[in-house]
Amino acid sequence: MFDLTGKVAVVTGGTGALGAALVRGLAQAGAHVAILARRAEPIAALTAELCASGYRALGMPTDVLDKAQLAEAAAQIIAHFERVDILVNAAGGNQPQATVTPAQRTFFDLPPEALVAVFNLNWLSSVLTAQVFGRQMAAQGSGAIINLSSMAALTPLTRVVAYASAKAALNNFTQWLAVYMAREHSPSIRVNAIAPGFFLGEQNRFLLLDERGALTERGEQIIAHTPMRRFGAPEDLIGTLIWLASDAARFVTGVVVPVDGGFSAYSGV
Numbered sequence: 001m002f003d004l005t006g007k008v009a010v011v012t013g014g015t016g017a018l019g020a021a022l023v024r025g026l027a028q029a030g031a032h033v034a035i036l037a038r039r040a041e042p043i044a045a046l047t048a049e050l051c052a053s054g055y056r057a058l059g060m061p062t063d064v065l066d067k068a069q070l071a072e073a074a075a076q077i078i079a080h081f082e083r084v085d086i087l088v089n090a091a092g093g094n095q096p097q098a099t100v101t102p103a104q105r106t107f108f109d110l111p112p113e114a115l116v117a118v119f120n121l122n123w124l125s126s127v128l129t130a131q132v133f134g135r136q137m138a139a140q141g142s143g144a145i146i147n148l149s150s151m152a153a154l155t156p157l158t159r160v161v162a163y164a165s166a167k168a169a170l171n172n173f174t175q176w177l178a179v180y181m182a183r184e185h186s187p188s189i190r191v192n193a194i195a196p197g198f199f200l201g202e203q204n205r206f207l208l209l210d211e212r213g214a215l216t217e218r219g220e221q222i223i224a225h226t227p228m229r230r231f232g233a234p235e236d237l238i239g240t241l242i243w244l245a246s247d248a249a250r251f252v253t254g255v256v257v258p259v260d261g262g263f264s265a266y267s268g269v
Helices: 017-028 040-051 067-081 112-140 161-184 217-224 235-244
Strands: 009-012 033-036 057-061 086-090 144-146 189-195 256-259
Touching: 009 017, 009 067, 009 112, 017 040, 017 067, 017 086, 017 235, 033 040, 040 057, 040 235, 057 067, 067 112, 086 112, 086 235, 112 144, 112 161, 112 189, 144 161, 144 235, 161 189, 161 217, 235 256
Parallel strands: 009 033, 009 086, 033 057, 086 144, 144 189, 189 256
Antiparallel strands: none
């Protein structure tokens, strides 16, 4: 039920800390993987690594906010693999300029262009990829779309106003698209999301660790409110991803699954 042999998976943000782990997990489960990201060098390196291990992989630099580039990427993927069965929207992230830091930047000082950039990267990119690759799934009558949400979507976190708002919108979009695809196209097209807890990445490292690599006050608060007492490792997401992408979840659509070490279950007392 969890076997993805022969399935074709597209992963946006596929060279990031989380995205690359998801790409490797999908390949190990038997899927052929198409990697979309902004920079050519990391794409080439990851594609070469997978091919050297005997997996089928295709990589291409793509701006996930450019629908024309996405359409071109889809055409190349379908020409190469003939279909698209799985779409994983792992592209996303935050910017320091869109983050409240009491000593440097209050909410009133956040520049509109930074807020828009973060919102677009975390919400609009998933809408555009769903339009482009979802059209192919609609033609096939089957597919699975998995969005990457966040703990910030469930309960707004301090400081990351644009990021939290965008991820909350992404949860709503996940549910909306699940209903639309099942009712308007095929009940065999499923749309779900994974809400990671706190994973260290380049976008949030400055908030969680200081220059010496020790926990900041915010980092300490997060660990104190995570019953498993650690940050997540990228590989911790793979099991949930494989489940949602496979026939094991064939009656699961429109849900957001927390993978958070218990953070969302803990009230603090």
